[in-house]
Amino acid sequence: MTSADETPVRVGVFGLLGSGNLGNDGSLEAVLGYLRAEHPEAVVDALCGGPEVVTARYGIPATRLHWYRGEYRTALRAGAIAAKGLGKLVDAFRTAAWVRRHDVVIVPGMGVLEATLPLRPWGFPYSLFLLCATGRLFGTRVALVSVGADAIGNRPTRALVRWSARLATYRSYRDALSRDAMRAMGVNTARDEVYPDLAFALPTPRAGGPSGPPGPVCVGVMDFHGGNDDRARAEEIHRRYLDGTTRFVRTLVEEGRAVRLLTGDECDAPVVAAILDAVDSPLVTAAEAASLADLMKETAAADTVVATRYHNLICALKVGTPTLALSYAAKSDALMAEMGLAAYCHPAREVDADRLLERFRALEKHSAELRRTLAERNLAAARQLEHQFTALTTALFPAADHAHALREAP
Template sequence: MNTPVRVGVFGLLGSGNLGNDGSLEAVLGYLRAAHPEAAVDALCGGPRVVEARYGIPATRLHWNRGEYRTASRAGAIAAKGLGKLLDAVRTAAWVRRHDVVIVPGMGVLEATLPLRPWGFPYSLFLLCASGRLLRTPVALVGVGAAPIGDRPTRALVRWSARLAAYRSYRDTASRDAMRDMGVDTGRDEVYPDLAFALPAPEASAPPDGPPGTVCVGVMDFHGGNDDRARAEEIHRRYLDGTTRFVRALVEDGRPVRLLTGDQCDAAVVAAILDAVDSPLVTAAETASLADLMKETAAADTVVATRYHNLICALKAGTPTLALSYASKSDALMDRMGLGAYCHPAREVDADRLLEQFRALEKRSAQLRQTLRERNQVAARQLEDQFTALTGALFPSADHTHAHAYKEVR
């Protein structure tokens, strides 16, 4: 009897970010359809959530439970230092137990949000270095990347990518960024974000009658890794501009549904609800990308900041305007045929945003058709991604299941 292939999944999973969890869900769907014999477990940020939600064993990513809390006391600083040493041993021991390790999507090769090199970049480097030393292939599947200014972070990210056995990216800009960092990307491919492989909500009929709900996806946005000196100014401008936009929609009689994508976004929702104070503004409670897709599918239009809020709206086929904070949002909107409908999150101009919103709604029917066509293309491309992944990581597997993923879609 053959021993089941042992597959590990790795990342900040189960930690409150719905986009990260959606990428995991997509990869688990692929594994269960194409490789049902695989034994899967995770090394992740929120093991209890992953175990409860996805039914796979999970191990905590960091030995130090206070890893992402600021350390000011000597004891906390010492615990962090000890944790870095122990995590090197723990990561290698975990990698050794597996035949293959997959990092499912996520922006693991970017620093478009505040990030310290000794945080997740260090963890990813430990993973990829352990994989190379122990001859366990590590696959970075459909990941995001971006230019990185901070030299230690850039070095860790570059070496992580070089040490990985397989790399694919969610947009061309990500591949270009890694090439510019000195990574040989000649064999790396670009596919749509893994979240496009998730089941879509039932398509709703085009809206008829008076204008309906607008979903506004908000974010606890303070700029990127290089914006720390003016993070509060960026956040204030973002919040003020978004609040003014929501207030303008309410004055036009439009119901507004506020969406989030991470637990930290709740403060922004609370601030907008307090500032606008209207029964027309409500907040959605979402626990997954499926919940987000249902919300966006029921809306006339979506205006959103978080990358995976955008994906959910586009996947649902709803005309969408991006409050873009990184090139990945611009690339996504361009791929889906809505490249003209981006607005800078760092400099939200409520009046200009309202103009773009109205222009978007005038083309609603045409854009819904465009999204239907682009989603069909994305689905086919992700089938190719998973076929390529099987060839790269499971060369000796029984390929009687190789086409199962296509059949269940």
């Protein structure tokens, strides 16, 4: 509780939240759950991509991340280019003013230190740098919590990401590969820890499991065009991914299997539409998931899951459903290995339906064993995240941590 003469701690959450990516919003939900449980006195608001969505869904005030509303549209005309350039200057002042009003700012999960998907340095990397630099300037503690990172080739992006990490008060990563990548880019990670993705802290719906009626095969798809270094062959990669995934779905349907298509971002809808059009069968349906909780319910009701998006994988693994990853980045391989399913990965850049089916049949053959493994790994992940939140309180809320210690003392 906060006494009458004390000012409540002011906490900001920052990122591309409320913008249609379910994984990002799931990370926010996990952090808000931690704050409401451990620091109910905190006054929380957001600087984010979709403020209207964040306010409506999570009940906290929110401010738009970018002054220029066309930030993530390609600027072709002179007026749009000028407006985008002006927006960068305006955002520097807007971000500084927002940061200055807070005691703590948390960046909840997300791949904020990576470029595994197409990314321009003057987009989110610039925004993150503004946050961390102004946090250091005004003495606001900035925490990058269970974030993803990778080694970045583009020099301006790498520089912005490296300095953002260096300027943060607290850093933790969602896998060891991320920490290693930041170390390789010149960040001192000696005090940085690795914890599971924040989505593992969310409530888990009751699993259907093999004891009930046969469930569908959930296939999580993605509007995948490769990463930052694949721009020259982006369309070829996308065509191969879509063709291979469609062939896989068609084969399952020909065998009489029900298929449930999942997405993780609004931009994935055209891929779902293309598969539904190519495989014209009542056995293929599309889920309309609005949150990670919805995705977890879908994957809990499935016999098996084949998924591309990172948080589609997490949802399936968290509910204990045997899962095969269409892996587009090292983070997916690392996650699958951590959960005991390293053998069940297939490259998203080269989807071969025959090889994918072979891996899928092996997955189903070992289903019971894999469910036991996932149950054990999920218990371990939950314990690790409890430690993460304790460490976060110590780093960001020293007064609250001291008061807690006094209450616990004999």
